[in-house]
Amino acid sequence: MTLGPITGVVSTLVPFHRVLQQRLTSLQDERALMQILSERDSLTQLYNRRVAEEFLSTCVADAASKSGVILFDIDHFKRINDTYGHQAGDIVLVAVAMRCSQVLRKTDCLARWGGEEFFVVLQHVGAEAIERIAEELRLAIASEEIEPAGSVTASFGVSLIKSNDTIGSLLQRVDKAMYAAKTSGRNRVMTDKSLS
Known part of the structure; x- marks a missing residue:
């Protein structure tokens, strides 16, 4: 009987964790892109x-x-x-x-x-x-x-x-x-x- 509330909490946290993980990955990708944009010439793609x-x-x-x-x-x-x-x-x-x-x-x-x-x-x-x-x-x-x-x-x-x-x-x-x-x-x- 005590597993019922725990199962409910876990089933709520797992999707939240997935969304949080996807958002973190997205932010890391955006940061990597911003790093490239700040270091590279937009036309030639060489360093600036x-x-x-x-x-x-x-x-x-x-x-x-x-x-x-x-x-x-x-x-x-x-x-x-x-x-x-x-x-x-x-x-x-x-x-x-x-x-x-x-x-x-x-x-x-x-x-x-x-x-x-x-x-x-x-x-x-x-x-x-x-x-x-x-x-x-x-x-x-x-x-x-x-x-x-x-x-x-x-x-x-x-x-x-x-x-x-x-x-x-x-x-x-x-x-x-x-x-x-x-x-x-x-x-x-x-x-x-x-x-x-």
Whole structure:
């Protein structure tokens, strides 16, 4: 006779527990989605600039880990947008992101830095390795046309993190190297002069 009330309570709690468990799973899924949305560029699905800066900050703090950065910019991107439209520009950005993702290791940080600029942080690399990786990225972008824009190229700046670097000093060097690539004719890799 005493089991009657207990059975009633249990039969009420079991469905409540299931609903609570489903809600908890739903909240965990929503949290995971929000995490992805806060870390990723919505168009290319690469990391966004904020995540790249956090990753870079860690590498600069541990300069002994032999890390480096690559900054690159799609050549004549404004012309692509003006000639073929912004949708074509978006297609180019997504294609470039996919091609570069296939070249890099899972541990590398590839981010859309802004507009048509991309940023790569590589750990455990030396001067020769980072230059080779930048060249592989350049070739991957230029390897096949991207319709409707046709041939697409990019200009690359490369630098290693030094023991006395700040994020600002490193970004200034790699930006200068990238602009040297642009002024030297585009579609090339230029290394920060201090690596020579």
